[in-house]
Amino acid sequence: MNSVAPTQARISVIGAGPGGLTCARVLQRRGIAVTVHDRAPSADARDQGGTLDLHADNGQIALREAGLLDEFFTLARPEGQEMRQMDPTGTMTSHKVPAADELFKPEIDRGRLRDLLLASLRPGTVRWGQALDTISGPADGPRRLRFADGTTTEADLVIGADGAFSRVRRAVSPAKPRYTGVSFLEAWFSDVENRHPDIAELVGPGGAHAADGDRGLFAQRNGGDHIRVYVIQRVPVDWISRSGLTADDTDGIRALLLDEYAHWSPRMRRMITDNDGPYVDRPILALPVPHTWDHNPTVTLLGDAAHLMPPLGVGVNLAMLDATELALALADSATVDDAIRTYERTMLPRSTETARLLEGGAEHLLSADVPDFGDDDARP
Known part of the structure; x- marks a missing residue:
């Protein structure tokens, strides 16, 4: 034809x-x-x-x-x-502010x-x-x-x-697609100026990233007074079930994360503990x-x-x-x-x-250097 x-x-x-x-x-x-x-x-x-x-x-x-x-x-x-780039204590180490135009x-x-x-x-x-x-x-x-x-x-x-x-x-x-070895766990925060003012101040109008080489957090302001936080870890793709948990076991996952991030400051760990609703598991594929x-x-x-x-x-x-x-x-x-x-x-x-x-490049998400998180395409 x-x-x-x-x-x-x-x-x-x-x-x-x-x-x-x-x-x-x-x-x-x-x-x-x-x-x-x-x-x-x-x-x-x-x-x-x-x-x-x-x-x-x-x-x-x-x-x-x-x-x-x-x-x-x-x-x-x-x-x-x-x-904003921060260390695990929540101290800002760099700050890129766009020009007005x-x-x-x-x-x-x-x-x-x-x-x-x-x-x-x-x-x-x-x-x-x-x-x-x-x-x-x-x-x-x-x-x-x-x-x-x-x-x-x-x-x-x-x-x-x-x-x-x-x-x-x-x-x-x-x-x-193949698993890269790095996974996101997404957490949502709503009505942040009223319900989560400390996190809103920490994140600012754009994005905020912190990592220690093995784990990281990236928080990003969305429209409608929302913030999404991505808990970033180098873990097996089935890390939740390997831990004896299910994806809807929010309390169990939170306890596991708090143990992993125990050396991070209480202010930073609020991005793990204070989210509204369950976590969403998003393994990074390529x-x-x-x-x-x-x-x-x-x-x-x-x-x-x-x-x-x-x-x-x-x-x-x-x-x-x-x-x-x-x-x-x-x-x-x-x-x-x-x-x-x-x-x-x-x-x-x-x-x-x-x-x-x-x-x-998924490994860069765990680096203390600022990666470009401009795109939410980790969603499977």
Whole structure:
């Protein structure tokens, strides 16, 4: 079968995260039809995660191409660029305060970014409650998508924007995410100015990090008077069950953590003891480096589906840049096959270079030096 023109193609994006939605938005702005399928039953079915920083040299480029950059700046928090580095006693050892007009990587809550992108799409673009089960059909198309609810559809192009455990990835690559040896345990704090004023003062308007070489804490201000704290440890992936606990045993996990952080100051340990609700276990995963695949004329990947890396401030930014470049390649190419080749010719070397730089980078999260925690992509 000859590859079809993008304007005539049936394009299915799998995953309604920032990457998938950015791709759909840029395609629609260029007059190309697209459908997005997402496993969640609705847009507000689950928490979207913490705050993100969108960089001027990738994430903001994507939003400019999507026609949403000005709206982004009205929602973003430039003050979130502030970073505090502390030692385990809570003494501040460095303090980066952004200039009044600095907009290189302002923060935005992941949910607000997603809402911005969703609102920009034509009604009915996203089909909720469609978890991809299988992709079948010849490599040159059309591809047949079967969803867990029993429905099917045909596509001339399948774009995998479905994250770390991508179902689309299986059509082009056998690679699976691997545990890096470092894990986050997420804790939430709400109404912090009233209920947790000491933690609010400690963290400030941006982020605060402390580590002793073996364990760390990173706290980050979110919108809506929330703070998320990530307890960072070098532990087995099943450390909770190995300790005889379950993920919902908040008191048991807290006691274990207090023992691990016993030499940290009481003020710092309040980020372990005073959280609202249970902890969330988030082991840090990464794809093998390099992760590439043989060209496929009807399937490609973007974001974490293509290049899952440690959460060092690049994940969503790269996903949105991937999405934009793929959409533009489709708008400017004679065929879908040509567009995929053009896109992957740039994306694969870039992602390989970045992944090599960040390989083993999860260990930096335990360093007393300030890492770039600009992206909440540790969420599996």
